Structures are given as structure tokens and as C-alpha cells.
Amino acid sequence: MIPRFEYIRVFSLPEAVDVLSRREDAAPLAGGQSLIPMLKLRVASYGVLVDIGRVRELRYLRYGDVVEVGALVRHYELEESPCGFLRGVAVRIGDPQVRSLGTVGGSLAHADPFGDWPAAMLALGAVVKTAGPDGAREVAIDDFVKGPYQTALERGELVAGLEFRCPPRGAYVKFARRHNDFALTAVAVAAEVKEGHVSWARVAALGAADRPVRLRKVEALLSGVPLTADVIASAAEAAAKEAQPPADFRASAEYRRALLSVAVKRALGRL
Amino acid sequence: MKYVGRPIPRVEDELILRGKATYVDDVEIPGMLYAGFVRSPYAHARVLKVDFSDVLKTPGVVAAFGPGDGEPFSFAPGGKVRYQGEAVAMVVARDRYVLYDALEKVAVDYEPLPAVLDINDALRPDAPLVDESLGNNVVHDKVYEGGDPDRALKEADVVVEGRFVIQRIIPSAMEPRGVVAAYDGDVLTIWSSTQVPFDVRKEVARALGLPLSRVRAIQPFVGGAFGSKLLVYPEEVWVATAAYRLKAPVKWVATRSEDFKATTHGRALTLEYKVGASRDGRILAVTGTVYADAGAYYWGEGLADTAAQMLPGPYDIRHGRVRAVAVLTNKTPLSAYRGAGRPEATLFIERIMDHVADVLGMDRVEIRRRNLIRQLPYRNVFGITYDTGDYPTAFERGLERLGYRDLKRWADEEAKRGRIIGVGFSVYVEITTFGYETAVLRAERDGSFTLYTALTPHGQGLATALAQVVADELEIPMESIKVYWGDTAYVGDGIGTMGSRSITAGGSAAVLAARRLKQELAKAAEALLGCRPEYREGVFQCGGRSVSIAEMVKAVYRGKAEAQLTVEAIYHAEPTFPFGVHLAVVELDPETGFVKPLLYESYDDVGVVVNPLLAAGQVMGGALQGIAQALYEEAIYDETGNLVTSNLAFYYVPTAAEAPRYEVYFAEEPHPSKHPTGTKGVGEAATIASTPAVIMAVEDAMRRVKPGVRIDKTPITPEDVWRLLR
Numbered sequence: 001m002i003p004r005f006e007y008i009r010v011f012s013l014p015e016a017v018d019v020l021s022r023r024e025d026a027a028p029l030a031g032g033q034s035l036i037p038m039l040k041l042r043v044a045s046y047g048v049l050v051d052i053g054r055v056r057e058l059r060y061l062r063y064g065d066v067v068e069v070g071a072l073v074r075h076y077e078l079e080e081s082p083c084g085f086l087r088g089v090a091v092r093i094g095d096p097q098v099r100s101l102g103t104v105g106g107s108l109a110h111a112d113p114f115g116d117w118p119a120a121m122l123a124l125g126a127v128v129k130t131a132g133p134d135g136a137r138e139v140a141i142d143d144f145v146k147g148p149y150q151t152a153l154e155r156g157e158l159v160a161g162l163e164f165r166c167p168p169r170g171a172y173v174k175f176a177r178r179h180n181d182f183a184l185t186a187v188a189v190a191a192e193v194k195e196g197h198v199s200w201a202r203v204a205a206l207g208a209a210d211r212p213v214r215l216r217k218v219e220a221l222l223s224g225v226p227l228t229a230d231v232i233a234s235a236a237e238a239a240a241k242e243a244q245p246p247a248d249f250r251a252s253a254e255y256r257r258a259l260l261s262v263a264v265k266r267a268l269g270r271l
Numbered sequence: 272m273k274y275v276g277r278p279i280p281r282v283e284d285e286l287i288l289r290g291k292a293t294y295v296d297d298v299e300i301p302g303m304l305y306a307g308f309v310r311s312p313y314a315h316a317r318v319l320k321v322d323f324s325d326v327l328k329t330p331g332v333v334a335a336f337g338p339g340d341g342e343p344f345s346f347a348p349g350g351k352v353r354y355q356g357e358a359v360a361m362v363v364a365r366d367r368y369v370l371y372d373a374l375e376k377v378a379v380d381y382e383p384l385p386a387v388l389d390i391n392d393a394l395r396p397d398a399p400l401v402d403e404s405l406g407n408n409v410v411h412d413k414v415y416e417g418g419d420p421d422r423a424l425k426e427a428d429v430v431v432e433g434r435f436v437i438q439r440i441i442p443s444a445m446e447p448r449g450v451v452a453a454y455d456g457d458v459l460t461i462w463s464s465t466q467v468p469f470d471v472r473k474e475v476a477r478a479l480g481l482p483l484s485r486v487r488a489i490q491p492f493v494g495g496a497f498g499s500k501l502l503v504y505p506e507e508v509w510v511a512t513a514a515y516r517l518k519a520p521v522k523w524v525a526t527r528s529e530d531f532k533a534t535t536h537g538r539a540l541t542l543e544y545k546v547g548a549s550r551d552g553r554i555l556a557v558t559g560t561v562y563a564d565a566g567a568y569y570w571g572e573g574l575a576d577t578a579a580q581m582l583p584g585p586y587d588i589r590h591g592r593v594r595a596v597a598v599l600t601n602k603t604p605l606s607a608y609r610g611a612g613r614p615e616a617t618l619f620i621e622r623i624m625d626h627v628a629d630v631l632g633m634d635r636v637e638i639r640r641r642n643l644i645r646q647l648p649y650r651n652v653f654g655i656t657y658d659t660g661d662y663p664t665a666f667e668r669g670l671e672r673l674g675y676r677d678l679k680r681w682a683d684e685e686a687k688r689g690r691i692i693g694v695g696f697s698v699y700v701e702i703t704t705f706g707y708e709t710a711v712l713r714a715e716r717d718g719s720f721t722l723y724t725a726l727t728p729h730g731q732g733l734a735t736a737l738a739q740v741v742a743d744e745l746e747i748p749m750e751s752i753k754v755y756w757g758d759t760a761y762v763g764d765g766i767g768t769m770g771s772r773s774i775t776a777g778g779s780a781a782v783l784a785a786r787r788l789k790q791e792l793a794k795a796a797e798a799l800l801g802c803r804p805e806y807r808e809g810v811f812q813c814g815g816r817s818v819s820i821a822e823m824v825k826a827v828y829r830g831k832a833e834a835q836l837t838v839e840a841i842y843h844a845e846p847t848f849p850f851g852v853h854l855a856v857v858e859l860d861p862e863t864g865f866v867k868p869l870l871y872e873s874y875d876d877v878g879v880v881v882n883p884l885l886a887a888g889q890v891m892g893g894a895l896q897g898i899a900q901a902l903y904e905e906a907i908y909d910e911t912g913n914l915v916t917s918n919l920a921f922y923y924v925p926t927a928a929e930a931p932r933y934e935v936y937f938a939e940e941p942h943p944s945k946h947p948t949g950t951k952g953v954g955e956a957a958t959i960a961s962t963p964a965v966i967m968a969v970e971d972a973m974r975r976v977k978p979g980v981r982i983d984k985t986p987i988t989p990e991d992v993w994r995l996l997r
């Protein structure tokens with residue numbers, strides 16, 4: 001049963017920031033696909049929910065040299081993105097209902113350790129643009145997620161959007177118990193391959209630690225070499241070694257480690 | 272034009288699909304109060320004190336009831352709570368926001384006690400006691416025996432021993448339980464999301480010392496139950512009592528996580544077995560013990576017993592001894608879940624057949640062929656008599672129809688391309704139908720008919736099926752019959768929808784009511800027409816004259832003829848026994864252990880099929896529940912007795928995306944039961960047959976990677992598969 005709350009709808013970014021920084025017990029409401037379930041379970045309660053759904057400044061999606069994704073872009077809007085990597089992530093999130101309400105900004109801000117966008121953005125090396133009482137900031141994705149459900153956002157600050165380049169090659173491999181459930185593990189790879197050699201690769205995983213992490217040893221191993229079966233096999237092995245997966249009722253650490261290895265192998269195989 | 276046998280779409284769908292059906296939470300009464308429960312966070316604890324002083328000061332809180340409030344408020348009996356989620360107090364408030372905040376303000380002092388969560392631990396002599404009055408945790412222990420199992424085991428060429436563990440399942444009806452009760456100073460009315468309104472009425476009347484005639488229980492539309500709503504729960508009595516005492520309408524609807532803990536769980540049986548077989552594959556004796564992880568209260572009587580008595584399945588096994596033991600643990604009480612003992616029996620015996628086949632190096636089809644019962648009726652070794660059927664023929668035709676051999680060959684071909692497919696099948700006989708059921712049929716002035724049934728449909732489409740059988744009996748259009756259910760004001764007593772009994776018990780009652788009503792009207796028609804009339808398609812005729820039912824009814828009201836226009840039939844139904852062969856095809860990802868169900872096929876002899884569309888629906892839904900048992904669902908508790916899988920995000924109910932393709936067949940020459948409808952029941956058939964078929968399919972696939980692996984538990988999760996394959 002959802003605890004009683006006050007509801008405020010805001011129409012501009014300054015208004016949103018204003019309410020959120022004035023009211024200690026306020027939280028932004030985007031798609032509600034994480035916030036509402038938390039309220040229902042009474043693991044969260046707020047005096048005010050500030051509905052940011054109509055804030056124009058947060059609702060943009062531009063494909064140029066860089067891809068600019070506003071915080072309010074909904075998962076489904078990326079299902080048919082010209083950037084193939086984004087398509088691969090978006091279609092693996094939840095069900096159509098969740099995808100048509102849930103937002104990319106909400107996913108980042110929520111920082112569920114098993115959420116798909118934080119790991120995917122880590123592979124993309126995205127920049128998180130924020131807006132707050134002290135103005136706008138740009139935070140590198142590597143510094144944004146601080147822990148499970150913890151981010152670099154300050155009080156009253158919002159995720160305004162994300163910026164990144166669409167990788168020349170990319171793949172997202174996710175293992176979940178049911179179709180599009182939250183992942184047991186997932187691996188996101190963004191890379192460039194030139195003349196048969198990997199010029200750079202960013203490999204991020206979820207379910208490999210208590211938060212999304214980059215698999216740096218795997219990245220290092222791939223850099224400058226051709227993507228042969230042997231390279232892929234040693235990358236998969238390195239992933240298993242590097243990961244410190246959590247154990248819970250869904251999967252043991254050992255099993256997650258094995259899945260990560262397979263996910264790395266399959267993701268690289270798809271590049 | 273007969274209706275029975277035709278795939279008629281459900282007459283109920285219009286209301287349901289348009290969102291117009293009234294579920295218990297849709298019942299709104301002016302002045303409604305809302306009830307909620309304070310539930311134990313501990314699996315086992317002494318309740319030292321429940322303090323309402325803060326709560327009762329809260330504006331909007333109307334009343335609170337706790338352990339000190341006497342009968343029927345049986346909170347924390349014996350001063351203890353025995354499972355996480357057991358109620359310790361109830362609060363009634365003016366709105367739900369106030370209520371749920373208030374629940375958090377009830378101060379309860381608990382003294383946590385060590386919890387016992389596993390049956391093996393519970394059976395140890397030094398185990399904590401769930402119920403001190405028993406002296407140990409064994410709440411039920413009974414032996415079923417027939418023939419001379421000891422001698423048969425001694426004479427057997429091979430003796431095979433093993434253990435199979437079936438997990439706890441959370442029934443997860445989409446609609447959680449809920450109750451509304453209202454007392455106007457004259458009649459106490461209870462709306463409940465239940466399968467048993469008649470029992471609710473009896474229990475509430477008893478608890479409050481009211482005559483049955485002043486208590487009315489209504490079953491509104493119910494969003495699923497699967498056996499988890501066939502007991503009268505304490506909340507039903509408590510909410511009714513609150514409404515009675517406060518003289519105000521009171522509503523309680525469980526939240527999802529509350530429902531997961533406060534509504535009974537299912538399955539959770541373990542079999543330890545020892546069977547003897549001859550070298551040529553005949554099973555000579557089956558012995559063993561079925562343990563039920565009964566949970567905190569022994570509400571699920573007979574589950575281990577049904578599994579024990581049905582353990583021989585469709586096989587001719589002449590010697591047996593099976594003990595049925597129920598063990599208390601600090602978990603939600605166990606009770607019926609779609610199949611209630613028969614899915615477990617079938618899974619056990621099918622796994623045993625495979626185990627023996629492996630030991631003998633025999634084909635899995637062949638071992639079954641050699642053991643199937645040849646002649647019906649047949650009295651099994653524990654005294655249960657299977658009524659009708661031809662198992663060997665249905666088995667061979669079934670496998671042929673389902674394409675078992677072809678699918679095995681296809682799997683071999685795919686294996687050459689590196690794709691790992693497993694094919695499995697199962698054979699079952701099950702027991703359905705018991706007890707009495709009531710139908711009241713009334714002829715209306717315009718020639719239409721109103722049927723009141725004591726059945727309690729909650730998704731089965733029985734209003735459609737009942738209209739079909741009555742329409743055939745009366746030779747009138749189905750549209751002339753309106754079926755009402757779920758109200759003790761309509762019918763005095765009955766049992767309800769459960770145990771695949773509805774169309775057989777309640778449908779037969781309806782047929783008998785129609786037959787009797789026809790006789791009544793015929794008597795009156797004879798008086799009117801002056802000759803003995805013939806009845807055809809709603810018209811009585813003789814001597815060149817005729818009278819329609821509408822005219823008849825009007826004549827009776829005008830005093831021109833005499834007849835009962837309302838007829839009640841109470842039908843007593845003996846058990847009957849469906850039989851079938853089901854098949855599952857799965858694909859295995861050997862690197863990850865993930866298994867995907869691709870195809871599910873069924874071939875059932877369930878007697879007369881009243882409505883193939885409804886029957887196929889039962890097969891598909893039932894199969895998915897059995898697939899869920901095989902691959903997905905499991906109630907997981909941590910070591911303190913906290914239910915970890917306490918909501919639908921953590922508890923893996925499969926969705927349409929997990930469902931395989933279905934092919935549903937019914938026997939070309941079915942063996943009807945001896946009941947007026949000739950039906951045997953189909954509500955649980957596929958839940959019973961699917962788990963063993965899927966488990967065999969998964970094992971078949973796994974053996975392509977690692978010969979000889981054996982599955983000895985459900986569910987088999989991807990991680991389990993991965994471990995077994997390493």
C-alpha cells in the first residue's frame with residue numbers, strides 16, 4: 001500500500017530544481033517504474049513526488065556525431081534507434097508496459113545494480129549531464145554510479161541527459177531467468193575494429209560486482225589485437241577472473257562468474 | 272443441435288474483458304471501513320505484548336483487535352507465531368492510507384525463537400517444536416499397504432532406491448485474497464475471494480452463533496485460486512466479526528507480498544523410494560515414504576496421503592507400502608495447489624519408471640508399455656478403483672498422435688547441427704471428483720431458465736459449460752439459460768470448484784435438475800393437454816395439440832396447472848479417473864544451463880469433452896503451471912525463515928513469453944465416466960502431466976551433453992543444470 005504523498009507537476013527544469021531543492025522530502029517522479037514499486041513495498045516514502053514528465057528540457061533525442069539522450073527518453077523510444085547498440089539494450093528491458101513508461105534518466109538515477117542502462121552507458125563511456133540548484137554539471141559515467149542505488153547526484157539535482165558516441169560496433173548480452181527479467185548478469189561491449197584489429201573496446205558488466213563495472217583486464221586484452229577465437233576465449237576467461245560477482249537467491253557467485261564468461265564470449269562473437 | 276462437444280467461446284468473457292466483472296475489491300458500500308493485519312516478521316516467536324495505545328489515538332483508526340480479544344480472534348494461539356506473515360493483530364480504519372500507517376504503529380514485543388525450516392531438521396529429536404503440544408514435529412503419519420512388498424522386494428531382480436524433492440510453490444493467483452463484510456443489524460453478508468462460500472458462511476455463522484439463514488456469503492468474480500482459496504481463512508471470520516461488532520461494512524484486500532505469506536503454499540513433498548523390478552522391466556513392488564513440509568499449521572490434510580495412494584499411477588504394481596508423513600515447519604501452511612497430491616504422485620512414479628529403465632538399460636516407452644494396467648476397472652494396491660479406460664491403446668495412440676518418435680529423430684538431426692533438443696513424455700492417471708453438488712433450476716414465464724449452481728467458478732468458464740449441458744438436456748438454445756453462481760442466497764449448500772470436479776459433480780446436478788424440471792412440466796402439460804405429451808425442443812405435444820414451456824409456466828402461475836417451477840438436485844459424485852499421455856520438447860543451452868520449452872503436446876482421455884475450447888484452455892494453463900514447477904517457481908526462505916521470494920519480481924511465475932507452443936488433443940474414442948455428464952474432469956490433468964514430461968525432456972537434453980545425469984528435484988534451475996553438466 002503506497003504511503004500518502006503530495007503530488008506536484010512541474011513544467012520546466014528550473015521549477016523542478018526549485019521544488020526539489022526546497023523540499024527535503026521530495027523526489028522526482030519520471031516513469032515511476034522503480035519508484036512506484038518501492039512505494040508499494042513501503043521501502044521508500046516521500047512527502048512530495050515531483051512529476052517531471054512534462055519538463056520539455058528533459059525530453060530530447062538527437063543523433064549526430066554524438067548521441068544526445070534526454071533524461072525523459074523512454075526505453076521504447078530506443079527500441080528502433082539508428083544506433084544498433086541502443087536497440088540491443090532497449091529491447092531487453094522489462095515488458096512493453098515498462099518500456100513505454102520507464103525512462104533512461106530514471107534508470108541512471110535509480111542505479112539499480114541490476115539495471116541495464118547504467119552498465120550499457122558505462123560501456124559507451126557516456127557523459128551524464130545534470131541540472132541542480134548550483135547549475136549544470138557533466139559527470140563521466142565512470143564516476144556517476146557510486147554503489148547500489150547510489151549516484152553522484154547532489155540534493156535537488158536531476159539527471160538532465162546523457163551524451164555519447166554510438167560505437168562502431170557494440171553488443172549487449174543479458175541472461176535473465178524469465179524473458180527480460182532483471183539480469184543475473186549482462187555484458188555490454190562497445191568497440192571499434194579497424195583492419196581486423198580492435199582499436200579500442202569498452203567492456204562493462206552488471207552482476208559482476210555490487211554495481212556495474214568495467215572489465216578492464218578484458219579491455220586491455222582486446223586492445224590492438226584481431227578478434228580471433230583464441231582472443232575471445234582468453235577474454236572470456238579473463239572476465240571470469242576479474243569479476244567479483246555477488247551471490248543471492250537468484251544465482252551463486254560461481255554461476256554468475258560462469259555466465260559472465262559466456263556473455264563476454266557471445267558479445268565479442270557478435271561484434 | 273447439440274452443444275456438448277462444441278468449442279463455444281465463454282459467455283463470461285464479455286464482462287471480464289471489458290473490466291465490468293465485480294471482484295471483491297470492486298465491492299463498494301457507503302461508510303466502508305478498511306481492515307489490515309499486523310503480521311509477524313519472525314518465523315517463530317513468542318508474542319509477549321501487543322500494544323495499541325498509540326494506534327487507537329490516531330485519527331481515523333476505528334478499532335483494533337489483538338490476542339487478548341477472545342474468540343474468534345485467535346491471534347498468536349498459544350502465545351506464539353509460527354511463521355513469517357502470521358497475523359498478530361487487526362486494525363480497522365476509515366481509509367487505507369491511515370490504516371497502513373497505523374499498522375506500523377502497533378507495538379508488538381516478540382521474543383524470537385529458533386525456527387525450523389527444513390523437514391530433515393524438523394525430524395531431529397532436538398528440533399525446535401512448531402507445536403509444543405505434539406511433542407515432536409510429526410503431525411500426521413499413516414501407512415498405506417497392499418500385497419506383500421517385503422517378499423516382492425526380496426524376489427526382485429533389481430532394487431532401485433532414490434529420493435525426489437518437490438519444492439514449495441506459491442499459488443500466485445492474480446487476484447490476492449480479500450473480504451468485504453457488512454452487517455445491517457439483520458443479515459451479515461460476506462463477499463470473499465474464495466472457492467468455498469458455503470464453508471465461509473458455515474464458519475462465520477458458527478463463530479458468531481448466528482443461524483445460517485442470517486448469514487449470506489457471496490463469491491464475486493475471483494481472479495484465480497488454484498486451490499489456495501479452498502479453506503476458510505481466519506481473515507474471513509475476523510473481518511466478518513469486525514463488521515458484525517462495528518455494524519459497519521469492513522474491507523480487507525491483501526497486498527501481493529502479504530498474500531504470498533498469508534495464503535497457503537503448495538507441493539513441497541519429498542519421496543524416499545525403494546522399488547523392486549524384474550529383469551524384464553516389470554515393477555514388482557513400490558515402497559517408500561512421502562514427507563510433506565506441512566508448514567506451521569496442518570491445514571493441508573491428505574496431500575501426502577493422496578500422493579501415497581496414487582503413487583502406483585497407471586501401472587499394474589501388486590505390492591506396495593507407502594508411508595505418508597506430514598512434518599510441521601515454521602513456514603506458511605501448506606494446502607492444495609492445482610492437483611493436490613496427484614502431480615506429486617505422477618512426478619514420483621514417472622521418475623521411478625525412468626530410474627528403473629536406466630538401471631535395466633531399457634527404453635522409457637518400453638518400460639511403461641510393460642507395466643501399464645491392461646483391464647479396467649482396476650483396484651490399485653492401495654485400494655483405489657480406477658473406473659474406465661483403455662490405457663495400453665490410449666498410450667500407443669497418444670505417442671503416435673504426439674509424434675514422439677519423429678520428434679526424437681528430429682532432435683537427433685538437430686544435435687548434428689549442434690542444437691540440443693530434449694524430448695520427454697509422461698503418462699498419468701488421476702483421481703477427480705468427490706462429494707455432493709447442488710443445482711437449482713427455475714423455469715421463467717418467458718420460457719427462459721435460470722440455473723443456480725453451487726459450483727464456484729473462478730476462471731474455468733463453467734457458466735458456459737453448464738449452459739451447454741442444460742441446453743442439451745432441455746433441447747433449447749443456450750441463450751435461454753442464464754447461470755448464476757457464488758451466492759448462498761441462491762443455493763443452500765454445496766462444495767465448490769476444486770479437484771477437477773465441477774462439470775462432473777455440478778454439471779451432473781444441473782442435468783438432473785433439468786431432467787426433473789422437464790418431468791414436472793410434463794405432468795402439468797398432461798393435465799392441460801389431456802393426453803400424455805412428448806417433449807421436443809421446448810414444446811410439449813400430444814393429440815395434435817401443443818404447449819410451449821413459456822405457456823406452461825404461465826398456466827402454472829394462473830392456477831390452470833400444477834408443477835414445481837423450481838427444482839433442486841443434489842448429486843453425489845463418486846471419483847472418476849482421467850488418463851493421458853503428454854509430451855514436452857525443450858532446448859538446452861549447455862554453456863549456461865538455460866532451458867527453453869519449445870513445444871507442449873497433450874493427448875487425454877477425460878471422458879466426454881463438453882467444450883473443447885474450455886478444455887484446451889485448462890490444458891494450456893495447467894501445463895504452464897507444471898512447466899513452472901519444473902523450471903521456474905520456488906518459494907525460497909532464508910535461514911531465519913524470511914520469505915525471500917516475497918513478490919512477483921523475485922518469484923518466477925512464467926509469462927506468455929516463456930510459454931511453449933501447444934498442441935492439444937483428446938482421445939478419439941473417450942471412455943466416459945458413469946456420471947450423467949460422462950465427464951471425468953480436465954482442470955488439473957495438464958498440471959499433473961506436464962512436470963514429469965518436462966523433467967524427462969530436460970534430462971534427455973542434458974544426456975546429450977553428459978550421459979547418465981539424473982534430475983532428482985524440482986525445480987531444475989539453469990544453475991542446477993549448469994552444475995549437473997560440469
Ligand SMILES: Cc1cc2nc3c(=O)[nH]c(=O)nc-3n(C[C@H](O)[C@H](O)[C@H](O)COP(=O)(O)OP(=O)(O)OC[C@H]3O[C@@H](n4cnc5c(N)ncnc54)[C@H](O)[C@@H]3O)c2cc1C
Binds near residue numbers: 035
Ligand atoms: C516489471 C518491471 C520490469 C523491469 N525490468 C527491468 C529490466 O529488465 N531492466 C532494467 O534495467 N529495468 C527494469 N525495470 C525498471 C525500469 O527500467 C525503470 O523504468 C527504471 O529503472 C527507472 O526509470 P523510471 O523513469 O521509471 O524512474 P522512476 O521510477 O520514476 O524513478 C526511479 C528513481 O529515480 C529518480 N529519478 C527519476 N528520474 C530522475 C531524473 N531525471 N533525475 C534524478 N532522479 C530521477 C526517482 O526519484 C526515483 O528515485 C523494470 C521495472 C518493472 C516494473
